[in-house]
Amino acid sequence: MGSNCSSLDDILEEDMHHWYTKFMRESPSGLITLFELKTMLEMNGMTEEAHSYVDQVFFTFDMDGDGYIDFVEYIAGISLLLKGEINQKLKWYFKLFDQDGNGKIDKEEMETIFKAIQDITRSYEIPPEEIVTIVYEKIDVNGEGELTLEEFISGARDHPDIMDMLAKMMDLTTVLEIIIRGQQKKK
DSSP, X not given: OHHHHHHXXXXXXXXXXXXXXXXXXXXXXXXXXHHHHXXXXXXTTOOHHHHHHHHHHHHHHOTTOSSXXXXXXXXXXXXHHHHOOHHHHHHHHHHHHOTTOSXXXXXXXXXXXXXXXXXXXXXXXXXXXXXXXXXXXXXXXTOSSEEEHHHHHHHHHHOHHHHHHHHHHTOOHHHHHHHHHHHHHTO
């Protein structure tokens, strides 16, 4: 696994011109649509949760909400996921989990995302229900069954085991590698 990270680090360190060339080769219009992203990720045969997760990732990367990921959003998202500060990543995770946009994450939203991640990465080590139970037992201090952004960030920061679990589960290295492989195939 360490070799994957170093190869992605090397890829990220390439000059912007090279990244831009790759992006434009994959999406000559300069914009990636949700359909194009799903095509890059070879989503055929994936579960509904996996599709929902990719939708949520797309809408989280689409920072201006115009229905497209442009080059700036693409680079910003990749940089955040690979090199971002802990609080930045936690805010991004929260936005990804908060599927209905109500400012709170309930257990079902979190479980849906974890199931989807497992479907995409094909890694099923810990059942999503167990992960959600552990997270809520430790960081849902009010016992309401939902987490605000503040609870989520402080809870994750106060529990290194939760932070490690989130970092492993939310690692989009596999997704990035699929995108990069797809771009390399078309060279």
